[in-house]
Amino acid sequence: MNGEPVNSGAVEGPWLLGVRHHGPGSARAVRAALDERRPRAVLIEGPPEADGLVGLAADEGMRPPVALLAHVVDDPGCSAFWPFAEFSPEWVAITWALEHGVPVRFIDLPAAHALAMRAGEKEAATEGPEAERGEPEAGALEGGARESGAPVSDEPESGGPGAVDGLRLDPIAVLAETAGYDDPERWWEDVVEYRGQPAAGGDALAPFAALAEAMGALREVYGTGGHDRDLVREAYMRLQMRAAAKEFGPDVAVVCGAWHVPALRERTTLTADRALLKGLPKAKVDMTWVPWTHRRLARASGYGAGIDSPGWYAHLFAAPDRPVERWLTKVAGLLRDEDRFVSSAHVIEAVRLAESLAVMRGRPLPGLSETTDAVRAVLCDGSDVPLALIHDRLIVGDVLGEVPEAAPAVPLQRDLTRTQKSLRLKPEALERELELDLRGANDAARSRLLHRLRLLGIGWGEPAAATRGSTGTFRESWRLRWEPELAVRVAEAGIWGTTVLGAATAKAEANAVGAAALADITALAERCLLAGLSDALPVVMRVLADRAALDADVGHLAQALPALVRSLRYGDVRGTDTAALAEVAAGLAERVFVGLAPACAGLDADGAAEMRTHVDAVHGAVGLLDDAEARTSEGIRPRWFTVLHALGTRDTVPGVIRGRAVRLLLDEGELSQEEAGRLMGLALSAGTPPADAAAWIDGFVGGGSGGMLLVHDERLLGLVDAWLVSVPDAAFTDVLPLLRRTFSAYEPGVRRTLGELVRRGPAAESAAKVTAGVPGFADDLDEERARAALPVVRLLLGLDAPPATTPDSTNDLAEVAG
Incomplete structure (x- = not known):
């Protein structure tokens, strides 16, 4: 490596301040160095397009954590972030420069080049053999920023210390391993984060000189550390440093990732650096400030330059003294807010334990591991459950930054x-x-x-x-x-669009035109009503009507109807006009009625099961449609019941659909108990194949309430029991899986009751007496008992106060039912 070693005691610059991004120790060291050297300009690793936005950092409305956001104008999804926290060394350098009236320049590779290169790599990856590697997209949050030359790009992408198979080197892990540490974070905290301010008369540049020497040794062994784009970035940074030296002289401070310091010290020629930058792709980009969060600074979020404990680092940076005592006080406050008993004595004992652990482990100060162990033992009684809350709320944190209104925005x-x-x-x-x-x-x-x-x-x-x-x-x-x-x-x-309403309207209209399925359009109509997009609804309804007229698939029509009817039924809560919706829904329902019976003929088992779900959906939709718009849907329910009668009595319809149709008619009171029993008897007769009979039973008593029907109607239970006993042994193994699926859907209590009824044996007697009354029910209405229940029923229905009790309870019941 060419060049002269850094002289930490040099009077003239440039002063290369190599840092670890988002490190409170590095941030304090940067401020101390700037206070001591008083540079005429501050250069920071970051996109030069942000130079015009630096002044907003001094705005009262700017509260870190925040991030610079760059995106391609023609493709906003191609984007990258450059996050800054209050304890980030770059943020400290920016605020120091603004406080002292010193110019600030970003000197990293421009985002215009970085995003264009990233987009080119993504396109090549999707076309070549690397497409399956799952590389992050250019706008994939911090990952995109890493690849775009953001301040976070020095941190490792791999878990190991070395650059193996193209993975990026983790210099901190290598240095920690060399020092005999098995935890890189612990080594960094011991040597950097827990360092206080330099002693009076000390050299503020000494820590940077030591770190630069270590990085130089690593680069001699590992080169670029697994990322060749660093060569391009470092060439651009050297060019910017030369330009700053011409403008401001040698007294310039450069805040960058410590990994880049050896490369920025190299004595390269202007021609060689320009050659590395020749022919770079370029894109037009916009840049602004956006709020960021501590959670997004955490390594666990997938952020390559992330840290394990943003909240802890923020505390270390903000605490003027006694950081352990202040931290444990915060922990105690959080636990008290969660109704856990924590006294002052607990806090004192936790502080003592943390300090003792630090001494035993040879650490300069209690770190996060010591304080966490102390909290677990003293404040959490050895439990990790409250410790998880502390980790989420305090160690990581949910701080959300703010940006001023003056920041550029779309x-x-x-x-x-x-x-x-x-x-x-x-x-x-x-x-x-x-x-x-x-x-x-x-x-x-x-x-x-x-x-x-x-x-x-x-x-x-x-x-x-x-x-x-x-x-x-x-x-x-x-x-x-x-x-x-x-x-x-x-x-x-x-x-x-330029407004939320206008953009949502335009997007809904475009989605309607481009929708592939009829059900997608009806779902979109429902979303338009929920969003109050009255201008988009006519377009969506026109497309829906056109598609419905051309679509002959009854399954598609049946899928589309429920969402449309829900919109019609519930849209009035938001005060939206649903007249057009009612007309389309009624027309769609009529088409379903006409085509449903022929569509059910000749289906296989899978097709019949799917059509059964469509029948259930249409039945629920018809009930809502008839209740919602009596004017446009008059007579729809009787016509639907006619369709169900046809489905329940046609031999060409699969048994599961016939059974479901009979059950729906029985539930609606359109079929008597005797008629339902007759149809069941026909379906379970000896001439019906056992598989078809089992499918009929599945359609009739399948679902959550089918078991209760058998519990209260022992005659139907007797028919099922008698049929099951008569199934031949050879066919029993074929129908058993379907029956098990049917009856396993019942509640345990229902299954237990059915078993008791079958064991007791009243079902056979009930089956023989088809015309007998239903056990458990009286022949006539008990008006006195019915009248006592009226107040509660009226209250449940939200009706007015109960009327005065009258001898004629039949009228009262009719009023409530109506």
Whole structure:
């Protein structure tokens, strides 16, 4: 390696301050060096396109962690991040320069080149044999930033210390192993992070000189450490250093990854550096600041330059003194908030234990491992359960940064920010549950916003099950968590419009035209209603009507109907006009009615099982459709019952569908118990093949409530029992799997009751007396008992206060039923 060794005591620069990104010890050392040397300019490893954004770091609205986001203008998905925390050495250098009025320049390879190179590599990988390696995309968060020459690019991609098979070298792991440590993080903490400020009169550059010497030795052995792009990046940084020397003189500080220091010291020629940069691809990029989170700084998130404990490092950087005592006080506060008993004596004992462990392990100060062991033993009673909460909330943390309004942003992002403020819906890094009451204007607007963002692919909120035990259609539950990569999704969605409403409308219209299946279009119509996209709905409905007219597949029509009817049934909660929806739904239902019976003929077992699910879905949809729009759906239910009668009595229809049709008619009161028993008797007669009879039983009593039907109607149970006994031995093994599947779906209590009834043997007697009354039910209505239940029924139905008790309970029952 050419060049002269760094003289840490040199009066003139440039001063190369090699750091580990996101290290509080490196950050303190950088500030001490800057305070001592007072450079005329500060050069930082980072994209030069961000030079114009540096001033925003001094804005009162800027709160780290934040990140620089660069994306290709024509392809927002091709993007990269450069994260900064409060304890990042680069952030400390930026804030120091702004405080002292010193110019700041980023000197790494421009994002215009880095993103273009990354896109080219991705395209080549998808076409060549490397396509199956699963390399991260150019916009894949921190991974994209790593490959784009961001400040995080010095950290390892591999778990081992050496560059093996093209994997990147982990210099910290090599140095730790050389020093006899089995944990690289522990070695780094001991030699760097726990170092205090330099002693009075000491040389603030000495730590950097020692680290540069170590990196130089490693580069002599490992070269670039497994990443040839570093040669291009380092050539560009040397050119920028020469330009800064001409402009500001030699007194310049360079803050970069320690791995690059030996290369930046090399005495290379201007021609040689320019040759390395010749012919680089280039793309037009935009850059801005975006909020970041401690969780995204963690190595566990997949961030190549990540650290194990962002929250712990932030504490070390912010604590002026007594870091262990202050940290354990935070832990105690968290545990108390979770209703765990923690006293001051617990904290004192934990501090003493952590200090004793540090002495026993030969560490300068108690580290995270010592404090964690002390917390587990003293505050958590040896349990790892509360320790997991401490790790999630404190060691990693859920801090979400903020950026000022003056930061550049796409119009869609600005509209989203305004909407979030007006709805008092602040983005947060910590996942939280949000309960919405759609009867309120603000909650309804929140719901529309979240649904619009989901349609645009911006997954800020995900629907969740209601937590208040309410199944009312006026309630919605969401899980909200703002992730940094959503900024990229917002930039990508910006091609559809400048506002959330306009972009969601345009995206819905495009999705309708490009939808492949009819069910996709009906689902899209439902999402348009939920999102309040009244302008997009006519386009979606026109496409839906055209597709429905051309689609002759009854299965497709049956799949499309339920989502359409749900939209019609529940859309009025949000005050949307569903008249057009009702007309299309009624027409779709009519087409299903006409084509369903012929479509069920000649199906195999798999096709019959699938068609059975379609029949169930259509039945539920018809009930909602008839209740929702009496004007347009008048007579739909009687026509549907006619279709079910046809399905239940045709021999050409598979048994599972015939049985289901009979069961649905029985549940709706369109078929008497006697008629259902007659049809079951025919289906289970000796002339029916056992497999077909078993399929009929599966259709009739399959599902959650089929068991209760057999429990309360012992006559039907007797028919099933008698048929099962009569199945020949040769056919029994063929029908057994289907029957086991049918009856295994019942609740354990139902299965136990059925077994007791069969063992007791009343079923045979009931089967012989087809015309006898049903056991357990009286012949006439007990009006006195019925009248006593009326107040509770009215309360459950949400009706008015119970009327005065009258002798005529039949009228009261009819009123409640109506």
